[in-house]
Amino acid sequence: MIEIEDLTKRYRGKTVVDRLSFDVKPGAVTGFLGPNGAGKTSTLRMLLGLARPDGGTALIGGRRYADLDRPLCHVGALIDAGSMHSGRSARAHLTALAAANGISRDRVGQVLDIVGMESQAGARVGKFSLGMRQRIGIAAALLGDPSVLILDEPINGLDPDGVRWIRELLRGLASEGRTVLLSSHLMSEMELTADRLVIIGRGAMIADTSVAELAAEYSQGVSVRTPQAGEFTEALSRIGAQVRATSDGALIVTGPTAPQIAELAAGAGIVLHEVSSQKSTLEDAYMRLTADASEFRGGVTR
Numbered sequence: 540m541i542e543i544e545d546l547t548k549r550y551r552g553k554t555v556v557d558r559l560s561f562d563v564k565p566g567a568v569t570g571f572l573g574p575n576g577a578g579k580t581s582t583l584r585m586l587l588g589l590a591r592p593d594g595g596t597a598l599i600g601g602r603r604y605a606d607l608d609r610p611l612c613h614v615g616a617l618i619d620a621g622s623m624h625s626g627r628s629a630r631a632h633l634t635a636l637a638a639a640n641g642i643s644r645d646r647v648g649q650v651l652d653i654v655g656m657e658s659q660a661g662a663r664v665g666k667f668s669l670g671m672r673q674r675i676g677i678a679a680a681l682l683g684d685p686s687v688l689i690l691d692e693p694i695n696g697l698d699p700d701g702v703r704w705i706r707e708l709l710r711g712l713a714s715e716g717r718t719v720l721l722s723s724h725l726m727s728e729m730e731l732t733a734d735r736l737v738i739i740g741r742g743a744m745i746a747d748t749s750v751a752e753l754a755a756e757y758s759q760g761v762s763v764r765t766p767q768a769g770e771f772t773e774a775l776s777r778i779g780a781q782v783r784a785t786s787d788g789a790l791i792v793t794g795p796t797a798p799q800i801a802e803l804a805a806g807a808g809i810v811l812h813e814v815s816s817q818k819s820t821l822e823d824a825y826m827r828l829t830a831d832a833s834e835f836r837g838g839v840t841r
């Protein structure tokens with residue numbers, strides 16, 4: 540469990556994390572989303588004791604990171620794997636990390652196995668591709684078998700196989716009851732990976748929701764095609780539905796669900812050619828939610 544309350548960070552007078560509060564619960568993957576510069580990394584760095592908050596608290600299992608005994612056994616973190624330039628082999632890097640944290644050497648083999656890197660464990664980390672470094676970074680995060688995982692942009696720069704691999708790994712770790720928090724600035728990376736979503740902009744909370752709730756909230760009604768449009772519009776209006784006709788002859792119905800509309804038509808002897816829910820994509824929802832919060836969106840001069 541991660542608890543963030545009123546967390547605030549300022550750099551040179553600019554508030555980059557602004558009284559942020561949210562909880563991250565075990566047993567689910569929580570996506571931490573926001574445009575570039577929204578304050579995600581700053582928040583994660585405070586959570587991991589790498590930056591000092593100017594206000595509020597960031598707790599893991601009820602304690603500050605700095606107060607955890609053998610922190611690697613409570614929290615695994617991946618922050619900036621791209622910058623990991625080690626002249627050591629992957630195995631030596633992990634073995635040193637294990638030794639420094641009182642973790643058995645045997646665990647190194649296990650985590651190399653989990654991330655599929657045993658065959659390359661003897662090669663120098665500095666020679667690895669970004670995707671391989673991400674895997675070694677995740678192996679390091681898993682060394683202490685932690686119940687909480689915090690990953691900053693772990694999908695960034697991975698090829699489709701890597702993306703699928705990390706998605707399955709994180710979902711598996713969450714299904715074992717672990718708390719998994721990962722950041723991204725792309726909804727497309729999150730919609731298949733995360734259960735819950737915490738969306739921030741300019742350091743402040745925009746939405747604390749689930750993928751399913753956000754999809755339902757931004758659903759745009761049901762598209763219906765029928766040769767009896769006039770008659771069916773009257774029947775729909777009688778049950779309180781809102782109906783508007785589109786220029787290509789469809790009816791967009793808001794209020795009832797698609798099955799309710801189909802049943803109403805069947806009961807009234809109306810022929811339907813099409814009934815389909817018009818879901819806006821989560822990407823659209825995210826773009827709308829963060830439209831005012833993006834510092835770097837092109838095309839507009841402020």
Ligand SMILES: Nc1ncnc2c1ncn2[C@@H]1O[C@H](COP(=O)(O)OP(=O)(O)OP(=O)(O)O)[C@@H](O)[C@H]1O
Pocket residue numbers: 550551555573574575576577578579580581582723724
């Ligand atoms: N050490 C620092 N000193 C000064 N400013 C900083 C520092 N770290 C972050 N910032 C500023 O804080 C703001 C938030 O940055 P942060 O990296 O937390 O955002 P982010 O949401 O992780 O963005 P991205 O998706 O681009 O990684 C930015 O304006 C950034 O320039």
